[in-house]
Amino acid sequence: MLAIFVTCLMWLSSSVTTPFNLPFEYRLALAFAIAAIGTSIDITPKLSFARASTTVNPIKPACASSFVSGGFYRFTRNPTYLGCSLQLLVWAAYLCNPLALVLVVVFVLYTTRFQIRPEERVLSERFGAEYVAYLKQVPRWVRGMAMHSSRKRFAVRFDSASLRSGSA
Numbered sequence: 001m002l003a004i005f006v007t008c009l010m011w012l013s014s015s016v017t018t019p020f021n022l023p024f025e026y027r028l029a030l031a032f033a034i035a036a037i038g039t040s041i042d043i044t045p046k047l048s049f050a051r052a053s054t055t056v057n058p059i060k061p062a063c064a065s066s067f068v069s070g071g072f073y074r075f076t077r078n079p080t081y082l083g084c085s086l087q088l089l090v091w092a093a094y095l096c097n098p099l100a101l102v103l104v105v106v107f108v109l110y111t112t113r114f115q116i117r118p119e120e121r122v123l124s125e126r127f128g129a130e131y132v133a134y135l136k137q138v139p140r141w142v143r144g145m146a147m148h149s150s151r152k153r154f155a156v157r158f159d160s161a162s163l164r165s166g167s168a
Contacts, residue, residue: 013099042083
């Protein structure tokens with residue numbers, strides 16, 4: 001639901017801000033390239049969940065019967081959210097709108113704070129030390145992207161230290 005809401009906001013934002021000056025053919029090619037990657041990243045983990053006979057429902061992480069750490073989950077703890085974010089990036093590329101790009105970042109920050117972190121707490125309780133070790137080894141989003149939060153603000157930082165250490 002959140003992604004649909006953000007998609008609508010992105011479309012509305014395109015009517016109030018000036019788009020980037022990029023020919024339609026390039027926008028379309030960029031959108032298709034990102035869509036291919038995003039769709040693969042979004043669908044493949046769901047197949048892994050089905051093979052592990054565990055829930056794909058992010059609203060009920062306590063119903064998970066096992067946690068999956070293979071496939072895309074070796075590279076990111078949240079390939080489904082990453083795939084969804086890339087699908088939003090497809091829409092932003094198609095719209096070629098700066099505010100639409102900002103809304104993708106807002107989606108990532110919101111999802112991290114209100115969905116991923118609570119999921120991680122529940123899964124840590126459910127699967128214990130094995131899952132906690134996994135949290136330390138695999139980045140939340142992608143290598144080189146560190147997200148820090150406080151009560152007052154969120155910050156996304158890309159830097160050489162987080163790229164070397166692989167922290168997220």
